[in-house]
Amino acid sequence: MNPEHCVIIGNGPAANEAALTLRGESRDLRITVIGQEPVRHYKAYLLPEYVSGKLAEDDLYVNPPADHRERDIKLRLGQKVETVSFDTREIILDHKEVVRFDSLIVAVGGIPRIPERLQVFSDLFLALKTLADARIWKQKLKDAETILMVGGDLTSLSFTKALLAMGKRVIFMINEDSFWPLRFDDEIRSQVTERLTAKGVEVLNRRTIKGLAGISENEVEIETDAEKLSVNAVGAFFGLVPNVKFLARSGLHIDRGILVDDYLRTRFAGVYAAGDCAQVYHPELRDYWVSIGYKNAWNLGKIAALNLIGGKIRAQAVAQSIFRVGGIAVNTSWWTEF
Amino acid sequence: MTCKNLVTNEQPSTEKRAGGVVYSADPADFAYARVNIPCQEACPAYTDIPAYIRCAYERRYGRSYEINRSVNLFPGVLGRICSRPCESKCRHGERELGDPVGICHIKRAASDFKGPGRIHGETIASSPGKTVCVIGAGPAGLAAAHDLSTIGFDVTVLEAFDEPGGMLRYGIPEFRLPRNVLKQEIDTILRFGVKLRTGIRVGTDVAMEELLFRFDAVLVAAGCYVSRKLDVPGENLPGVSSGLAFVVDANARRAPVIGDDVLVIGAGFSAFDCARSALRLGARNVSLCIRATEEDLRVTEDEIFETKREGITIRSLVVSRRILGNGKVEGVEFLRTGPGDRLPNGRRHITPIEGSEFVIPADSVIVAIGQGAEPIPSPGETDRRGVLTADPGTFRTSVRQLYAAGDFMTGPTTVIESIAAGRRAAEQIARDLTGKRFREWAIRIEEARLTDRERSWDFIPRVEMPAVLPVQDRLHPPDRQVEIGFSDEEAFEEAKRCYLCYLHYEIDIDRCIYCRYCIDVAPRDCIKLVQEVVTDEQGAITGFVETNEWGRVSAVAIDNSRCIRCGACVRVCPMDCISVSKVQKVERLLHPWGDT
Amino acid sequence: MTVEVCGMAGDGTIAAGGLINEAMSLGGFSVLGFDSYPAEIRGFGRCVTRSRIGSEEIVALADRTQVLISLDDEQSISRVPFLVDNGGVIFDNNPSGYREETKSLAAKLEPGISLFGMPLGDLATGASGTVRGRNLTALGAFTAIFGVPPDLFRKAISDKFTSKGKAVLEANLKSFNAGLRYAEEKFKDRATPVFDVRNKLGSGKRVMLSGNQAIAKAALDAGLKLYFGYPITPATPIMEYLAKQLPQRGGRVMQMEDEISSIGAVLGSYYAGARAMTATSGPGFALMTELITHGVMAEIPAVILNAQRGGPSTGLPTKTEQSDLHAAVFGGPGDSGRIVIAPTNVEECYAMTVKSFQLAEKYQTPVIVLTDFYLDNRVENLASPAASSEEKADWNMYPHDSTRGKYWRYASTESGISPRALPGTEGFIYTATGLEHTERGTPDYSPENHMMMSAKRYRKIMGALADLPSPVEFSSGRELEVGVIGWGSTFGSVLEAVNTAAERGLRVGALKITSIFPFHADVIRSFMNRCGHVLIPELNYSGQLANLIGHLHNKDVIRLNMVTGVPFSPSTILFEIENLVGAGT
Amino acid sequence: MKTPGKILAEKVKHIRDSNQFAVRSSALPTWCPGCGYFGIHHALSGCLKQMGMPLHEIVVVSGIGCAGRYPFFSNTYGLHTVHGRTLPVATGVKMANPGLTVYAVGGDGDGLAIGGGHLPHVIRRDVNINYLLFDNSMYGLTKGQPSPSSPVGTTTKASPFGTVDKPLNATLMALTYGIGFVARLFAGDPEGMRNAFVEGTRHNGFSLFHIYTTCVTFDKVNKTWDNLKRQIHPLPQNHDAGNLRKAFDAVLDDDFTTGIIFQKESA
Secondary structure (H helix, E strand, O other), rough: OOOEEEEEEEEOOOHHHHHHHHHHHHOOOOEEEEOOOOOOOEEEHHHHHHEEEEEHHHHHEEOOOHHHHOOOOOEEEOOEEEEOOOOOOEEOOOEEEEEEEEEEOOOOOOEEEOOOHHHHHHHEEEEEOOOOHHHHHHHHHHHEEEEEEEOHHHHHHHHHHHHHHHHOEEEEEEOOOHOOOOOOOOOHHHHHHHHHHHHHOOOOOOEEEEEEEEEOEEEEEEEEEOOOEEEEEEEEEOOOEEEOHHHHHOOOOOOOOEOOOOOOOOOOOOOOHHHHHHEEEEOOOOEEEEEEEEHHHHHHHHHHHHOOOOOOOOOOOHHHEEEEEEOOEEEEOOOOOO | OOOOOOOOOOOOOOOOOOOEEEOOHHHHHHHHHHHHOOOHHHHOOOOHHHHHHHHHHHHOOOHHHHHHHHOOOOOOHHHHHHOOHHHOOOOHHHOOOOOOOOHHHHHHHHHOOOOOOOOOOOOOEOOOEEEEEEEOOOOHHHHEEEEEEHHHOOEEEEEEEOOOOOOHHOOOOOOOOOOOHHOOOOHHHHHHOOOEOOOOOOOOOHHHHHHHHOOOOEOOOOOOOOEEOOOOOOOOOOEEHHHHHHHHHHHHOOOOOOEEEEEOOOHHHHHHHHHHHHHOOOEEEEEEEEEOOHOOOOOHHHHHHHHOOOOOOEEEEEEEEEEEEEOOOEEEEEEEEEEEEOOOOOOEHHHHHOOOOOOEEEEEEEEEEOEEEEOOOOOOOOOOOOOOOOOOOOEOOOOOEEEOOOHHHHHHOHHHHHHHHHHHHHHHHHHHHHHHOOOEEEEEEEEOOOOOOOOHHHHOOOOOOOOOOHHHHHHHOOOOOOOOOOOOOHHHHHHOOOOOOOOOEEEEEOOOOOOHHHHHOOOOOOOOEEEEEEOOOOOOOEEEEEEOOOOHOOOOEEEOOOOOOOOOHHOOOOOOOOEEEEEEEEEEEEEEEOOO | OEEEEEEEEEHHHHHHHHHHHHHHHHOOOEEEEEEEEOOOOOOOEEEEEEEEOOOOOOOOOOOEEEEEEOOOOHHHHHOOOOOOOEEEEEOOOOOOOEEHHHHHHHHHOOOOEEEEEEEHHHHHHHHHHHHHHHHHHHHHHHHHOOOOOOOHHHHHHHHHHHHHOOHHHHHHHHHHHHHHHHHHOOOOOOOOOOOOOOOOOOOEEEEEEEHHHHHHHHHHHHHOOEEEEOOOOOHHHHHHHHHHHHHOOEEEEEEEOOOHHHHHHHHHHOOOOOOEEEEEEHHHHHHHHHHHHHHHHHHOOOOEEEEEOOOOOOOOOOOOOOOHHHHHHHHOOOOOOEEEEEOOHHHHHHHHHHHHHHHHHOOOOEEEEEEEEHHHHHHEEEEEOOHHHHOOOOOOOOOOOOOOOOOOOOOOOOOOOOOOOOOOOOOOOOOOOOOOOOOOOOOOHHHHHHHHHHHHHHHHHHHHHHHOOOOEEOOOOOOOEEEEEEEOOOHHHHHHHHHHHHHOOOOEEEEOOEEEEEEOHHHHHHHHOOOOEEEEEOOOOOOOHHHHHHOOOOOOOOEEEOOOOOOOOHHHHHHHHHHHHHHHH | OOOOEEEEEHHHHHHHOOOOOOOOOOOOOOOOOOOOOOHHHHHHHHHHHOOOOHHHHEEEOOOHHHHHHHHHHHHOOEOOOOOOOOOHHHHHHHHHHHEEEEEEEEEEEHHHHHHOOHHHHHHHHOEEEHHHHEEEEEOOOOEEEOOOOOOOOOOOOOOOOOOOOOOOOHHHHHHHOOOEEEEEOOOOOOHHHHHHHHHHHHHOEEEEEEOOOOOOOOOOOOOOOHHHHHHHOOOOOOOOOOHHHHHHHHHHHHHOOEEEEEEEEOO
16 A cells, blocks of 8 residues: 655755755655755855855755655755646646645745836746845846835845845845835834935935836836936845735635644645745734744644644734734744845 | 537638638537637636737737727727636636736737737628617617628617717716727627617617517517515615616716725626725725625626725625615615535526625615616517527527517627627528628638747746736726726737637658657647547547557647647658647638629 | 666667667767667667767766756666666656556656756757757766767758758757757756766777677778678668778678578679678578588588577567577578687677688688677777778689699698689689589589588688687686686676676686687686686677587586577676686685 | 438447457557558458457568568467568468468568569468568658669658659569569558459469558658559459450559459469
8 A cells, every 4th residue: 555645845944944844744654845945954044144255055955865765755956836636635746747745835935026017027027035136136146236126025134144144245135015025104214314325325215116127137127206226236125025826716715825723724734835835814813824934934833734634733923023014914033134 | 519600500621721721610610629728618608718819919909900800890898898608718828837928918909009000800791681679779779780791781879878879888987988889880880881780779769569660680689677675674765776777877977876885795807896896985894795705796896806806895795685864874784605516507596595694884875786678668578577589509589570689689798799699690690681790700710830839938927917006096087987998018018928729730750750759848748649539429539548658659649739839740740640730619601792 | 887778669769779879989988889779661660779888998888877867758668677776867858648656757766866856858949949959958968967069969960861861960969969958958967977088088080880880890991892681670770881981892782582592692603703791680690500511511612690689480570689699500401511610799799790701711711700789780980990801812822823724612731721723714623512412513422522512611611710719818817716707798797797706805717719610629627627617608698619628527517598689798707707706625 | 412410320230240340459550640540450450350260370571671561450369570581480480380361461561672582482482371461661660761673763861862762563573473463552442442352362372452541640742642542453354364465564654553463273
């Protein structure tokens, strides 16, 4: 008889913790982890320091290369899930492979958000979410002096710090609909402006971007309602959105993220979601929340795994660490850093 | 499942015509068309989509337009605002095949490029000398009037508003549908002697009883002009308006007053129209509040994207509990919701979460959660709101001579459904009055040749509809059409993508030697070694049991549901046993003028 | 670096591998390539090409592969174990249908492998209208990912396809460019340029030759006049090459109705004085044995190439093996000693084929050149070979004019070589026969005569040792812990293994034997007796070379026999060497 | 005009119900897609089905070449021998057990080149073997060399300047050797082949079926589907297969008439 097959989609903290927890609890389970990026599990929050050169690539990785093999966890990297069929319990990979599962944990995390009105300029924005992004930045920064940061999520702040440390000139355009995961108000605006200015950042407030144009490989021109700027690179930091588009019309309940109950269960038996892609209702907040941050993801991955094999553990967010943005609340452990 | 055939209880016999053409009424053939030409089947009016796209490819835009107009009457309108049930069924959108063909955009191209001097052909039938009154000049009413007029009925249309068009004129904003396009198509519809009288409200200006006396039949197609209410406290506060009233005012250029912070409650096209119109009327922050999630919205993905791009926020999983304000609206209190299973009607069951109250401030609230029909004083059985009821199959009310159709009868639907309903009602009325059938659907099968379609065309990416950018430029003037329309070249490229599902490829197993040459050249797994053929009760093939065991291979069979009509198999078959035929569901006028 | 292309027969696998070899050779790299393919033409077999590319001379295929280009994922699964831990895989991520996890290449890979999935078929179709160009699309991707200058490939593609017409060439270039562009764009962040073409190997003109091509070219250079053959894998390409080239030099190629008639015609041709040859493989060689012994008996020269494949009988037509040594040396009725030589690489294929004509003519006997599937089909780039005028000279011993009228065709000389007259020469009429005969050539079954003539024929054959290449030793010292003796295509693997062992500090040596019969017993014996262990790796089950020379050692030689159908892996030999060193002390 | 799809479903059901392809093995043929051999296989399968012989009393003997693979695809006893020696082996089988029905199959290289010497002798002996000669004038398995039936001028890699040898005509050879039953057939005419196979199987003595077929992979010029379909035509209605002289005339007049050329009355 074939052993039960548990597939984990994603290769971040939630996914890896889920896999390790499952293996810790069961020797018989067949476990497959499918990661879209072609690299091993790394600490994404350290990427700014990797870009600045403070850390080497090897410092980012979490597990030694042979770790998964030793634990008999099949790790499949650089492979993308195209869709999931819950009727037949099949995962379809984008190279047209069919993988059958008995249970499933979706822990795909988030992807950088670009507001709809700016999506026509997507090509000119650089994000910093993946190691691949970081490599592009590293390359770019070799001969870039002036960087424009647009938006203003938490990654942008640590990245700004890293850029300043590299001696770059940073212009920061604070964008109210995107200062994620915070709901933006004047108090925060002035607080942020003050902090950044003190560190030598040129802060632009209340601007509307009218157009972006790539002048050359190394020059982007930005037109706002107030001025025209010319910079070497533009970083887009509008926060993350759960990377769940591939599950559209799969039958899962999806709003921003995958809607799960307190036990991280989706509406299908044996199917869980964890980490930055899960959306949970919180009675105290009177709102849904989505976790961000390494620790939260790690924790949710563990809970999903334990519940999958019969546990009954509630995922709970601490209200103080939850912030609202655009109708959605987020739980973060990063905020304390700022 | 029965075919939505006009002829539900009578079966025309299969007959042959010259030139190798067969018209079939065999249920198996209808079933074939249903399974294999999914776009045409998805269209309530059964528009022959592969045929008109092929014409567009041949740059015969006039013919392409006419193929549309012969069944849906409003190609120019539909090319801009159709809900496109066909595209979600297009095989190009199936998993692994890419995106659906931009069927609707090609329709618009046919309309844009057909040429101003185009003379619309029309098959007309002999006059039976009967009179019919149609109440309502919306899509259903106009469609019924058109069909009756072309078969010789004397038709009068009564319209309560000042202009004809119904929701097309008063419900759809001008930035979507320019009025000159609408006017031209209405004029074409009316040209066979339909008498249009506007500004006449039945029950007020004229009594139903009088109409029943003066006409041989009366068809009520008065649409849905009563807004549904939220039924929450505060709904009558100033600053709260119904979506319908808002758009009718906006479209009649009566410039409704709008605040800075606008909440639109509702999830349909109307709600989106309200939100985008509000922005064009000067609102600063517009939010759409929906009960379920974006995924459940029944508008197109493009619509959601464009709406967000214009700066409108969509707030999901919320349900309004009361409208707050003191003499004027100040905000709305909502509850969060949790989504449940999908209901049979496609909507999502949702459950408000107790104790999740929260408030969003606003100075205007537009409630666009649906409409219902307005009761018309009339004899006959009604529902509990006093609206005349009719049999959905025959359109007959309890009063002989009196019929009802369109949104008036069914509640709000789409334009294309209304048109289809109006046409079907017209046929029913004509039959009831004369005892004769005038139009019927058949499956037309014709020998065909290989086309010039190439495999490489499958990889052409879907041509995006060009839209006015940057977004700021859209808002002034407010009636500026947002979608620019395909160029001739774009329409040609998009038309190339169509798989031409009306072409049927089949291997004659009697002559097949099972050499698999066809499989060798097949571009994808569209030709199979088949052990058994699975059919449904009507005889349509719904699947194949495949095998790789030589002794079990009963046939080498083309799976038409995976065929992309590249013709590679036909070219190599040593036994010449692969035939191509054109299979179309067509409507036929049974007693054309001059046919004795 | 080793690059593999794997696909089903008909996917263009072989063509793709060939282009990699050509392009990298143009780039100045040393290349050794080898393909394996099934007997079915467009059937259901797996094709694999392996190209080892380096900036130093390459003597053998490597065990592990750095890059796998998959044209058929199901087939390529079998190649996964050969991938290095951080290898790369280029594959089609939009095949025509869905596949189960058990049949998916991606499912089998270790996480360290870089996946380069791209719609090869779709790109090729989009570029050239047909999916057939997907092999070129994959090469485009290879070029982009590993930093090969695209013009190397464009040149290689032009060289290959120009003769097929402009349309074919264009289609192929388009497919290549489509893959190149797509991969440049999609993998721009993951590209890992490894080929530095500035670092060229010697500037000498290098040509890309397979063993078969080298043999055919050598035959031409050696003055071949007539070729008779019958199609058989893996020798057929020699006939095809000659069919084109030989007529231009005034010769002829005749495809006969079978191997029996082929060898018959070769003997007839030599009898009449024209250089001729035939090439075959095991089954055809077996058919020829009777006529070969006729050649021995009638002392008619013949050059017979036996391209070995898996046996016995029809065996494994597309697999490599070294199991015809006994058949070559001993096959056939009677005491029929003949000369057998076996080249070990492409360069020697050339040299030894030239040599075989010289030997056949000089010693008036059939000469058998033993190659194998691997050696015949592998390609190497080497300095353009040429034969010296001495090698090309007429080596026949003509009868002295003084013997006119009293000519003994089979005169028992000291060397055993009897003057051979050619038909048409006045005064030297004789009859060649396969019956035992006297010095004059008349049938004679008397015991004395048969003893004497047998001795004469063996004297002649053993005398050929003087002209046969001596074994070559590659050693790291005089006293050796292990000595490895190799022959044929296996020797490259032996040498690589021995070199590696020497680098690891072991006292090891390799001995290359190219003269199989007769062989240099003294040289071999003295080598053996300096070795703690003598190891003889062979691609046959029974240890055929070991059987032949094993008795020369004062203790048992150690046999390492594989009949897996694939070339010997250097690491298998190295493993055995290290085992022996461990066991012997 | 056919109703789309419906006929297919009915026919497949009929095929399933009639167990028509029981004579096929389970292995899919490895011949190139489009190969004429499929047509021959289809026709012989039809013949066996039609004649209703027990499959276990049938032996198919083959040699080397693409046709040599035939027994693997047939649900009968099969014997795959060496190149060119099909007919001697088949003779042995038939002589050992006359109760068996024996089919020998082979290509034109196997039967006319390497094994060509066997044909006159098996005809002389008139052993009751049914010999299917797959004549596509091409060596397929060795990747495209000319065969003994290739027309003069055939260009292949092994004959880059065109062949100069004249082709053999197997039907004419067989008549000359004194055969009792010879039919010339076309792989693209399964119906015609099946009828001839039935007749020839019934014939008590050696029967030769000389079948024109294709090599879709290596022959793009000579015996292509298009060429053969254009050239092939049936024997005239009034052809007298019992008359040897007429049979010679028919073969000498026309290389492309198909049908039963000659059939001696069985004793």
